[in-house]
Amino acid sequence: MKKSVYFGLYLVVALLAVLPFVVPNSFYLDLVIRMAINAVIVLGLNLLIGFAGQISLGHAGFLGIGAYASAVLPTHFGWHPLLAMGAGAAATGILAALVARPIFKLKGHYLAMATLGLGIIINIALRNEAQWTGGPDGMPVPAMGLFGFELSSDKQWYWVVALLLSVSVWASLNLIDSPFGRALRALHGSEVASQVVGVDVVRYKVAIFVLSAVFASLMGSVTAHYVGFVSPNFADFFHSIELVTMVVIGGMASVYGSLVGAVLLTALPQALATFEGWETVVFGAILMGCMIFLPKGLVPTLAAKFGKGE
Amino acid sequence: MSMLEVKDLSIHFGGVKAVQNVTFNIDSGIVYSVIGPNGAGKTTLFNLITGVYKPTTGEIKLDGEAIHGKSPNQLAERGVARTFQNLQICMNMSAVENVMVGAHLRLDRNLVKAALRFPGLKKGDRELRDEAAQLMDFVGLSQYVETRADAMSYGALKRLEIARALAMKPRLIFLDEPAAGLNPKETIEVDHLVRKIADSGVTVVLVEHDMKMVMNLSDRILVLDYGKKLAEGTGEEIRKNPDVIAAYLGAHA
């Protein structure tokens, strides 16, 4: 991996710096913010799926924990939003670590099953504990205050989220090209080879699973505060699938692919709104088409085509 | 005291006794070869000693410490390296990165420092890249440093595995058929390479079908047949051993 990979980062930062001045209206600004939030989640998930080669079909569950921590703790217990966010992330981290050890002795489809089950259980709990969570209808989330001043306008939110995204891209690039990141990629390439050079594979899988879960939880909190509302749909199976699809469509094991995947799939439902009633069919067909014709995802396929490695 | 002591080692897969009551010792600093017909249990023996399989019964000691049942990464911590008969190369990485992974245990593997790009860690990584490039030069792959592993030839990948194993700075290295599938010229290069590794002070355990190479390199040889120890001794002793002659030539004669 050469210096040039960081070139993409400068491009992303530059783009983020100009965007708010060129988006035509608040509708698009909102869309961009949601794209950026998803991009951060997908970056974390791509470390797990693309780089380490482990599947998670339950990540929306972690997102849900973060989102609801930010909704429930300030509303019912008067916690400061930042403290609630931290508590949600910590709870997610602990839960992920607890289930990860046994889960990561599993492979492939068993792993898919276990993570899927975990996500569904979290979702059902959020739906049922109506006295805390508002049940299927969801609940409002109090505003986020940062050091005395309140985040209210979309512009303010934009800068916060843009900063988070830039830092995440930078950190992901660093991580991949480090001893830790190489161990992750190695256990994807050949589990037994990485073991015999001393990589404790279960430990690494657990570490990256917990990290990506905590990422998801934190961004769940951010989403909750930004939207001002949470509902169990944040945490449902379909949302987990959406997140995984962002990873795969953009390109597994590609940092910039994560961004592309997040941008496209966040925009897609908006674009599909014109298909009145046919959204599900078209969405499904697009998923299938992308996977059949671009199984490696957009960015790696295009990079290979134009002869530029990432 | 021997570096590696293997005593009454057995493993059963269902009803198949792949390795049965095998006992031998390996002294430090030698080249020790394991030979035998296909299916004799040579690779299974490697898998047992390097922790990939757990033995059904028996013991393995490294410098007097019982190591059977330990996981491969625990053995790596004790300076045991290996290569694989069926290539185990990380095809999702470049050649030099494959070698760098070999140095995993010698590096600062901290996640947070890595994500925040700590200068010390970055410096260590740069030094390691140079070292890995040197190792690739040592095994004769200097032209492939930045090549993606999936773009390399079989023969080159075989040597890449050796470079990765050497990056661990091991005391004991297991080479599983390093010359299999190579052309005569490449085989001679691997022969020289193994000699160079042994001369650098690493104890080498070799599984190989190329008898010329085995006889040429080995200080001692273990012969396995149907999972059992058939004979053990110097090259000369093995060459004259009637059981070995019967097992190897009997089938053809």
Add this chain to the structure above:
Amino acid sequence: MLAQFLQFLFSGITVGATYALAALGFTLIYNASNVINFAQGEFIMLGGMLAVYFTQAGLPLPVALMLAILIPAIVGVLVEKLAIEPVKGAETVTLIIITIGASLVIRGLIQVWLGKNTFSLAPFSGDEPIQILGATLLPQSLWVLGVTAVVVVALWYFFNRTLQGKAMLATSYNRLAAELVGINTSWVLFMSFAMSAALGALGGILVTPITLTSYDVGIMLGLKGFVAAVVGGLGNGLGAVLGGLLVGILEAMGAGYISSSYKDAIPFVLILFILFFMPRGLFGGKSTDRV
């Protein structure tokens, strides 16, 4: 006490039989192609919805049911031909997304065509409950259990006594070896998708008079069928049947004795426990990786 227990048991094995059929569907496809078909649940939905549609359209029950099995089987084959065969050997995640895409297309089409309403189907032989030790058993439950039993026996016969069945089994053990001895593995793939779609549809038809149906029932039914297949040890046919019954019974018991609002969570709690303590399911064998 006993009556209540029996009541839960009856409803558990009835719905469990549907899970068993779905799990068999997962198993068939998994064995033939190593793919987990996340569209399996949609075949269950298709069976039920099409049966409702054709009976309401005035077709005689047997014809309606035949069509409601045949059409999903064709859809299954289409999914295989159009979406699975072109990407042979792709990564697990890619295949998962493709089958999920297929499930969305199927569900979306039914939603556009038949709407979002909930439909019911008349029981095959009346709805006069049968009294057993104080518990009631619906005649439709007998249909579910009876047909499932017949299907299981027929499948057993097919895989153990017929050449085609043995060819399919052989392919699941070793695809390359099967090809070498002249088995047409692409025919095996074709058959697996047709059979598992038909099995799913059959389950959907049988259970609709009891549970009702709508365009979106496939997701949960499919996921629970997947749970059942994993409980039984992925790839194991008998395990899938027992897994299905076990999941159904535990779900009914849990709903009855513990909490009905957590009914849908029970199979997933079960599967996590099983995977934690018996990583290859209850009936899965041990395997060793070769290196």
